[in-house]
Amino acid sequence: MCGIVGYVGQKQALEIVVAGLRRLEYRGYDSAGVAVVSGEELVVRKKAGKLVNLETLLGSDPMPDSTTGIGHTRWATHGGPTDSNAHPHVSEDGTVAVIHNGIIENFAELRAELNAAGVSLSSETDTEVVAHLLALELPAADRDLPEAMRRVCRRLEGAFTLVALDREQPDLVVGARRNSPLVVGVGQGENFLASDVAAFVDHTREALELGQDQVVILTPTSVTVTDFDGEPAAVRPFTVDWDASAAEKGGFDLFMLKEIAEQPRAVADSLRGRITRDSRIQLDETNLDEAALRAITKVVVIACGTAAHAGMVAKYAIEHWTRVPVEVELASEFRYRDPIVGPDSLVIAISQSGETMDTLMALRYAKAQGAHTLAICNTVGSTIPRESDGVLYTYAGPEIAVASTKAFLTQIIAAYLVGLYLAQVRGTMFEDEIRGVLAELDDMPSKVDLVLDTTEPVRALARELAGATSVLFLGRHVGFPVALEGALKLKELAYMHAEGFPAGELKHGPIALIEEGVPVIVIVPSPRGRAVLHDKIVSNIQEVRARGALVVAIAEEGDESITPYAEHIIRIPAVPTLMQPLVATVPLQAFACEMATAKGHDVDQPRNLAKSVTVE
Numbered sequence: 001m002c003g004i005v006g007y008v009g010q011k012q013a014l015e016i017v018v019a020g021l022r023r024l025e026y027r028g029y030d031s032a033g034v035a036v037v038s039g040e041e042l043v044v045r046k047k048a049g050k051l052v053n054l055e056t057l058l059g060s061d062p063m064p065d066s067t068t069g070i071g072h073t074r075w076a077t078h079g080g081p082t083d084s085n086a087h088p089h090v091s092e093d094g095t096v097a098v099i100h101n102g103i104i105e106n107f108a109e110l111r112a113e114l115n116a117a118g119v120s121l122s123s124e125t126d127t128e129v130v131a132h133l134l135a136l137e138l139p140a141a142d143r144d145l146p147e148a149m150r151r152v153c154r155r156l157e158g159a160f161t162l163v164a165l166d167r168e169q170p171d172l173v174v175g176a177r178r179n180s181p182l183v184v185g186v187g188q189g190e191n192f193l194a195s196d197v198a199a200f201v202d203h204t205r206e207a208l209e210l211g212q213d214q215v216v217i218l219t220p221t222s223v224t225v226t227d228f229d230g231e232p233a234a235v236r237p238f239t240v241d242w243d244a245s246a247a248e249k250g251g252f253d254l255f256m257l258k259e260i261a262e263q264p265r266a267v268a269d270s271l272r273g274r275i276t277r278d279s280r281i282q283l284d285e286t287n288l289d290e291a292a293l294r295a296i297t298k299v300v301v302i303a304c305g306t307a308a309h310a311g312m313v314a315k316y317a318i319e320h321w322t323r324v325p326v327e328v329e330l331a332s333e334f335r336y337r338d339p340i341v342g343p344d345s346l347v348i349a350i351s352q353s354g355e356t357m358d359t360l361m362a363l364r365y366a367k368a369q370g371a372h373t374l375a376i377c378n379t380v381g382s383t384i385p386r387e388s389d390g391v392l393y394t395y396a397g398p399e400i401a402v403a404s405t406k407a408f409l410t411q412i413i414a415a416y417l418v419g420l421y422l423a424q425v426r427g428t429m430f431e432d433e434i435r436g437v438l439a440e441l442d443d444m445p446s447k448v449d450l451v452l453d454t455t456e457p458v459r460a461l462a463r464e465l466a467g468a469t470s471v472l473f474l475g476r477h478v479g480f481p482v483a484l485e486g487a488l489k490l491k492e493l494a495y496m497h498a499e500g501f502p503a504g505e506l507k508h509g510p511i512a513l514i515e516e517g518v519p520v521i522v523i524v525p526s527p528r529g530r531a532v533l534h535d536k537i538v539s540n541i542q543e544v545r546a547r548g549a550l551v552v553a554i555a556e557e558g559d560e561s562i563t564p565y566a567e568h569i570i571r572i573p574a575v576p577t578l579m580q581p582l583v584a585t586v587p588l589q590a591f592a593c594e595m596a597t598a599k600g601h602d603v604d605q606p607r608n609l610a611k612s613v614t615v616e
């Protein structure tokens, strides 16, 4: 999830591009860079770290005047957040500069092809291969950059937004997109490209939405769009109805709302590139030795908060698929209980920030005991993946809101991929069984989308219950960690008592909490999964309802069995048992977000909390 800006017109490009990057910095802040065309020269400045580092560099090492420029804020995927990995990337002959958002899945083979052709690459990124390929195509395309872009795009696999400059063609910016956002800002005597309209909304509100597999050619006075074969392509014009202040959040009032809405794409991006054409799992960045994986006798998940809940969900799946015992340990407790870990253990550290000190210290302890360690992390180059034997990155994009949402769903996805990989390596699942689960996972972005379209009743209910002093959450099986996650969201956002229980535990004490009107939110398992679980939770609903609880059931479409016992039913799509957390969690996120909003709280930065807890 990077920020991309392009400009061509009459004004100073650098000023406009940097201001645009400032608007997009929420999309990534591992590094930033700009390129301009000046006097048939490409001039590039780029720097690791936040945008302010680039601005400092520009102050000490100014760029020449130019009316054509591009800029990029990076959220690292391939290669850590370093100066050399920062965009823009420039071709070996210095003629082409390119910036990129997305993941080029076949970059390894393209990289090998360039090496074989004698091209030396200077970064670890997938993007750099595009700069070299464009320069190699330019002569054959009669130095027509749009044609060179089309030729290169036809060879790329994966998700990409690309924007390029040619030093010999000033007043020209060329972009392309597949599975990654790019919009055009149409001005008077100037035109813009950006990852989202936030970057240019101060200059123009007239925009064009580009379609899949399209190339866009900007000059100061023209915008031309073709498909990858050069045929004219239709685009949809629209007028931006946001005010500039909302722009950083992509038009949403809150980062949390934006990140809840990004979950389908985050799940899709976290699956992308990890499944071969013959549906085998490929987790090459995990550096996990297959023989070692066949020898492990247990898996230990170490994490905190929401990440721990993701681990709890994954436990059910990994044990079901691999028959390897999985322990889920709160990182802050792990190393003080003399845990039994060693060379026969795979320790998985789950962390969105990759800097949580409790998790990092637990990881170091596990490594000292000789365990194999794998990080599941959303921040490339952070400490926890750096200190792990291997890493499986989630590609959720930067998560700004303190309350974790899209990271949670993508942590489940990543942990499921590890479980399937273990099953594949240990032979505990047949290939067709693995393919079946992969198909279910592939279907999840659209299922999550369906839930997002129906959150209004949940928000209305949250406003209705804003006066409650306590809310209980019940779940069974994979629904139990979802109940814990729903309660955590409500605690950290609405500052109210909320507690998640395994529904079967209710009668062993917590049911004493039930009195008239106490809201109880119940995650109802699918009746098609383990019917016994469904029937038991219907009994639990009756138990609490008989004592006056106000029951809110999160239940799949078509499950009418709970209708007589629930005051409110929030419907979710029918999905396989192990997939339910990916859809059942979303209404709980929306519920907590709306309740906090109704209470007038700072949803994105709740009191007493920090996005990354770097102290023990």
Ligand code: AGP
Pocket: 304, 305, 306, 307, 350, 351, 352, 353, 354, 355, 356, 359, 402, 403, 404, 405, 492, 611, 612, 613
């Ligand atoms: C969840 O909404 C909280 N922000 C918190 O529990 C968080 O999940 C926990 O601190 C772990 O953070 P990490 O994933 O960055 O390690």
